[in-house]
Amino acid sequence: MKKIIICMALFFGLNTAAFAEPQQSVEYADKTVPQLVDIMPSGSSIGDLHSKKGLLRSSIGGPVIGEFFTQSTLVYLKDDSNRTTWSFFEEHVYPDGSIYKMDLVQIDSGQAPKVGHKHEGAIIGGTGKYSGIRGSYALEVLEGGVTKVINTYWLGQ
Numbered sequence: 585m586k587k588i589i590i591c592m593a594l595f596f597g598l599n600t601a602a603f604a605e606p607q608q609s610v611e612y613a614d615k616t617v618p619q620l621v622d623i624m625p626s627g628s629s630i631g632d633l634h635s636k637k638g639l640l641r642s643s644i645g646g647p648v649i650g651e652f653f654t655q656s657t658l659v660y661l662k663d664d665s666n667r668t669t670w671s672f673f674e675e676h677v678y679p680d681g682s683i684y685k686m687d688l689v690q691i692d693s694g695q696a697p698k699v700g701h702k703h704e705g706a707i708i709g710g711t712g713k714y715s716g717i718r719g720s721y722a723l724e725v726l727e728g729g730v731t732k733v734i735n736t737y738w739l740g741q
Contacts, residue, residue, distance in 0.1 A: 606719065608736050611676070613652055614638045615729030628668065632658040640676060644730055650678040659688070667692055672705065676733075681712020683735070685721055701725040707737050716740045 616638040623631035633655060640650040653675045660669035667690045674685040687705025691697050702724045710717040719737030726732055 606736050606738055608734065611649060611733050611735070612641045612644050612646070612726075613731040613733060614641065615731075618656075628658065628661060630658055630661055634670075640678075644726075650676055652676050656689070678713075681710055681714040683710045683714050683717060683737075684708050697725050699725055699727055699729075707735060714739065 616636045618634040618636045621633040621635075623629055623633075635656075636652070636654045638652055639648050640652055641647060642649050654672065655674075656670040656672050658668055659671045662668060670689045670691065672685075672687045672689045676683045676685070684707070685705055686708050687703060689697075689703050689705075691701065702722065704720055704722045707717055707719040707721055717737050717739055719735065721736070722734045724732045
């Protein structure tokens with residue numbers, strides 16, 4: 585009986601992360617102008633790069649909580665609905681670690697994401713406090729070009 589109780593205690597003790605509730609954070613990325621690399625031929629073409637760097641805030645115009653770096657690469661040009669597909673990779677850097685995100689994003693051909701643009705993607709890893717993170721994020725472009733990001737995640741699983 586004692587062995588059964590010890591095994592059950594170990595099983596539940598080692599699996600408490602499996603029962604952890606998801607955590608959520610909301611942050612706002614300042615509007616930034618991308619740096620562009622136009623791969624030949626001139627104009628939109630597969631391989632074009634857009635890179636951004638900016639500040640993350642706890643609210644619109646609020647205190648700075650970190651910074652972000654993004655890189656988007658054009659991977660598919662103009663489908664039947666005149667949309668392009670971009671491979672999107674992002675790092676959010678905080679004082680206690682970083683969170684890495686990835687997605688494929690579709691936008692109207694030749695245009696930056698407009699106010700109201702939304703997409704969801706995967707949180708694929710992290711460092712420091714965020715080591716072992718997994719989850720997803722939802723991004724929305726607001727008025728003035730500010731981006732709202734809602735992270736839903738689990739740590740240590």
